[in-house]
Amino acid sequence: MTRFFVALAVVAATASSVAAQAPGAELPLPAFLEKRVPEELASEGHVLSRDNLTLKVEAAGTIFVVSLVDLTTGRVAASTKIDQLPADREAAVASVTHVAADLVTQISGREAPPPPPPPVIVDDRAERAAREVANLKFQKESIRFGATYDLYVSNTSAVLTRNWTAYRGATDQELEPAEFYRLVGHNELANEYEHRRKVAIGGIVAGAALMLGGTVYLFANLGDNCQTSDPNFETCIDNHSNTLNDVALATTVLALVGGAAVFVGAYYYRHPHPVSENDAKNMAEEFNNGLRQNLGLPVVERHWLHDVHIAPYMTHGEGGLALGARF
Numbered sequence: 001m002t003r004f005f006v007a008l009a010v011v012a013a014t015a016s017s018v019a020a021q022a023p024g025a026e027l028p029l030p031a032f033l034e035k036r037v038p039e040e041l042a043s044e045g046h047v048l049s050r051d052n053l054t055l056k057v058e059a060a061g062t063i064f065v066v067s068l069v070d071l072t073t074g075r076v077a078a079s080t081k082i083d084q085l086p087a088d089r090e091a092a093v094a095s096v097t098h099v100a101a102d103l104v105t106q107i108s109g110r111e112a113p114p115p116p117p118p119p120v121i122v123d124d125r126a127e128r129a130a131r132e133v134a135n136l137k138f139q140k141e142s143i144r145f146g147a148t149y150d151l152y153v154s155n156t157s158a159v160l161t162r163n164w165t166a167y168r169g170a171t172d173q174e175l176e177p178a179e180f181y182r183l184v185g186h187n188e189l190a191n192e193y194e195h196r197r198k199v200a201i202g203g204i205v206a207g208a209a210l211m212l213g214g215t216v217y218l219f220a221n222l223g224d225n226c227q228t229s230d231p232n233f234e235t236c237i238d239n240h241s242n243t244l245n246d247v248a249l250a251t252t253v254l255a256l257v258g259g260a261a262v263f264v265g266a267y268y269y270r271h272p273h274p275v276s277e278n279d280a281k282n283m284a285e286e287f288n289n290g291l292r293q294n295l296g297l298p299v300v301e302r303h304w305l306h307d308v309h310i311a312p313y314m315t316h317g318e319g320g321l322a323l324g325a326r327f
Contacts, residue, residue: 030057040097134295143284192274203265207258214254
């Protein structure tokens, strides 16, 4: 008899455990409704998945929001609010099923939204072709800069000088300096450049001629025609000495004037440009930007310095900071 009651107690406990784990008992009410209501709607002929819809139930205290959500867009197709649901879950399922069915009917009664307009296809082939033509024309007419170097070597030293040169177009046509100045709209600088070149050539040629003439004049008057047998020998020597002094003075003056002329000519030969390289590059940049504007191309801003850095240095007995940059 005791064994019978023990077995009965075990069966009762098992039944209680199974009842506690009944389907949906462990789920929150919104999730329980989202699971059961679509099943009830399907039994009534409203299959949400066939209409690309899903049910969403949200709770805020005693208020429940029931929504039908479009599976494609994720947007709410229809929604309503229930102030309070019955405490019994099956009664809550019946209440929400009725509300969801009304929402399905509401959605089915609406007109389908118009399809989105087809994407606008822009034919920009003509614009791209015009841009390519403009770029080719810019490359043909724009100005860029390069450098040339002159090496002067003597018996004891060598001097390397750098000169800037302007080029035009993709073929790197070298521009004469005067042509460059006129091209960028500065005729006065072109005239000044030509004047400096003339001064350089004239100064060197005239100075060399003066120094050479003075040397020839000096050597031509070094000799004397005084004869010791001449009774006026001493007078002749005095006259020759005076003449030689005059010749030496004239030769010195010619040498100084000629040397100054050569110096001026050499300076202008080494510095023929009336402006600095940086100023010339600014002029070329203005020309290139104007060319870009005329061709309908974007204007490029010029940056002079790149990678500026400061580094310490130290040598024997001295030290400091070195400033470096890339132009």
